[in-house]
């Protein structure tokens with residue numbers, strides 16, 4: 477109790493000295509007065525465990541670094557001026573980001589983090605359009621996962637907690653190995669290998685913005701080219717013209733159960749008729765020359781002959 481008394485006195489003194497000279501003293505401490513900044517030590521008195529944990533938080537830097545302008549009042553950089561709350565001890569008198577509308581909560585975080593480059597990508601409040609606040613993914617007061625592997629899996633778990641469909645596609649028979657699957661070993665992937673959770677600009681928050689330079693090539697560099705003869709959709713539509721990015725029921729994660737069906741979507745008369753879609757709405761290729769007898773099993777396995785289907789250095793028909 478002593479502690480609180482001392483504290484309250486301290487606060488009162490603080491409030492008095494912080495007020496502008498022109499204002500009557502009663503107003504600064506009384507009802508309706510605008511709360512003023514106190515300091516983190518004041519918060520510590522009642523929130524000791526949070527304060528102790530905060531010593532290890534990256535935001536603790538705010539507490540000690542003069543240049544960042546929140547020296548000794550880091551708590552209030554997110555929670556707003558706390559004089560009123562420190563007196564009343566009621567929740568209503570302090571800003572609690574987790575209870576605000578997502579756009580309001582994000583404003584707090586973005587006052588420092590807007591457009592910052594993180595290892596997941598530049599922060600552009602991407603999920604915010606869907607009312608997913610920074611605080612749905614970032615817990616400020618809970619300690620972060622220590623190991624990188626643990627972090628990888630924690631991220632996947634967090635994302636798939638909301639994106640059940642994505643999780644389901646990764647569980648299909650032919651899929652990219654997620655880090656949460658024990659058998660994935662060192663190949664284990666994270667959603668962040670392809671997505672920036674903060675991104676807004678690119679389609680599907682992808683870390684890569686254009687079909688020309690897909691992030692897929694980071695790992696599948698043999699598909700990068702440049703090829704003397706490149707299969708056109710590699711450049712025009714990207715890998716998604718023929719592959720499911722997460723996983724698929726079809727071998728090689730193809731969008732169609734048989735390679736032949738995939739090819740014929742762009743390489744047949746049928747496809748060129750109005751109203752019949754091509755793969756991913758893609759551009760039409762030429763019709764296979766007449767010696768291709770499409771009813772014969774010999775011609776069923778297109779990539780048996782067109783082996784360099786992504787591109788070739790020597791053959792314009794991708795035969796080798």
Ligand code: HEC
Pocket residue numbers: 480514515516518519520521522523551552555557558559561562563565566567568570571572575
């Ligand atoms: C004199 C004690 C005391 C001081 C000083 C104090 N708090 Fe609190 N704080 C409380 C109590 C008690 C609650 C719980 C209120 C409730 O649940 O109604 C609380 C709740 C909170 C909450 C949660 C509000 C919510 O909506 O759930 C936040 C955030 C908070 N305090 C931040 C701070 C910050 C920041 C400071 C320093 C500027 C601070 N407190 C100083 C006693 C204090």
Ligand code: HEC
Pocket residue numbers: 516519520523526527530535550551552553554555572573574611614615616617618
């Ligand atoms: C970087 C922003 C930020 C800073 C700095 C910060 N907080 Fe918080 N605080 C939050 C957010 C966001 C929440 C909502 C819960 C969460 O996401 O962890 C929160 C929740 C709380 C709560 C409510 C906890 C509960 O379980 O309901 C208290 C109390 C609190 N903070 C006190 C403090 C104190 C004391 C400090 C300084 C030592 C501090 N905060 C510094 C952002 C911050």
Ligand code: HEC
Pocket residue numbers: 534535537538544546553554573581584585586587588589610611614616620
């Ligand atoms: C007053 C400025 C400020 C505000 C407001 C702020 N941050 Fe930070 N944040 C920082 C600083 C400083 C760091 C330390 C890293 C650095 O120096 O850039 C940091 C680091 C982080 C990190 C990296 C943590 C890690 O483990 O490395 C995350 C995540 C983060 N902030 C999220 C948030 C969220 C979410 C909010 C809103 C609830 C928020 N920040 C509000 C200044 C701020």
Ligand code: HEC
Pocket residue numbers: 582585586589594595596599600601603608609610611612613614627631668673674
């Ligand atoms: C959909 C989930 C999600 C949302 C929403 C989100 N983040 Fe992140 N954020 C992440 C993930 C995942 C990481 C990468 C963490 C890692 O690699 O361990 C990250 C990293 C960061 C980092 C850098 C941490 C580091 O280790 O370099 C900062 C800073 C940050 N986020 C701030 C924010 C802010 C500010 C917002 C709100 C505008 C926000 N984040 C919204 C998931 C999210």
Ligand code: HEC
Pocket residue numbers: 632635636639641642643646652654665666667668669670671679680682716721722
């Ligand atoms: C190998 C790269 C890659 C990885 C890893 C990846 N994604 Fe994707 N994801 C993509 C691509 C490419 C698209 C765009 C598909 C399109 O627009 O046709 C996409 C689309 C999405 C979409 C929007 C469309 C849909 O399918 O609903 C969501 C949501 C999504 N991914 C979530 C996730 C989650 C969650 C994870 C981690 C469990 C993850 N992704 C991992 C590449 C990836």
Ligand code: HEC
Pocket residue numbers: 603606608612613631634635636637638639667668671672673679680681682
């Ligand atoms: C709290 C729930 C939640 C979490 C956690 C979450 N998301 Fe989302 N995400 C959403 C909602 C809601 C949308 C918008 C609706 C939709 O497209 O499903 C969205 C949209 C997306 C999209 C864009 C879909 C499109 O069609 O453009 C991608 C990609 C995505 N999230 C990836 C991720 C990744 C990666 C993570 C983990 C770092 C993650 N999300 C964590 C709720 C969440």
Ligand code: HEC
Pocket residue numbers: 650651652653663665669670690691692693694695696715716719720721727728729730
């Ligand atoms: C972080 C690295 C990484 C990224 C990024 C990546 N992949 Fe993969 N990819 C892998 C790994 C690892 C495998 C599994 C290889 C194995 O099982 O031998 C794989 C397998 C595949 C396969 C199946 C190969 C087979 O033999 O069945 C296809 C197709 C594929 N990826 C396409 C893509 C596409 C398309 C993208 C972009 C949307 C992409 N990858 C992004 C690492 C990656």
Ligand code: HEC
Pocket residue numbers: 690692693696699707709710714715716717718719728730735779785786
């Ligand atoms: C025009 C359709 C098409 C496009 C576009 C395409 N692929 Fe493929 N890809 C295939 C086919 C068909 C196979 C299966 C070949 C076979 O039957 O052996 C395949 C196989 C693969 C394989 C596994 C076998 C191998 O060669 O390693 C990987 C990995 C792969 N593709 C990655 C990619 C990446 C990355 C991109 C984008 C840069 C891409 N593909 C774009 C049609 C395509």
Ligand code: HEC
Pocket residue numbers: 707708709713717718735738739740741742743754755756758759760761762778779782785792793794
């Ligand atoms: C998304 C549509 C699309 C898919 C799917 C597709 N192609 Fe193509 N392909 C094209 C386009 C467009 C060209 C370039 C046509 C041109 O330049 O006149 C092309 C070019 C070719 C060429 C080079 C000869 C030529 O006409 O220039 C061959 C051979 C070929 N494709 C075979 C295949 C095979 C085999 C498959 C199935 C594995 C396949 N394609 C799948 C669109 C596609």
Ligand code: HEC
Pocket residue numbers: 736739740743761762763764765768770774775776777778779780781782792793
């Ligand atoms: C038995 C081997 C073989 C099979 C199987 C095969 N092709 Fe071909 N394809 C060829 C040869 C050889 C050429 C002629 C190449 C040349 O003239 O340079 C050719 C040419 C083409 C061309 C035109 C290339 C150009 O340069 O104009 C297309 C398009 C094509 N094939 C598509 C397909 C499709 C689609 C399938 C599967 C339904 C398929 N091929 C199956 C051997 C094959």
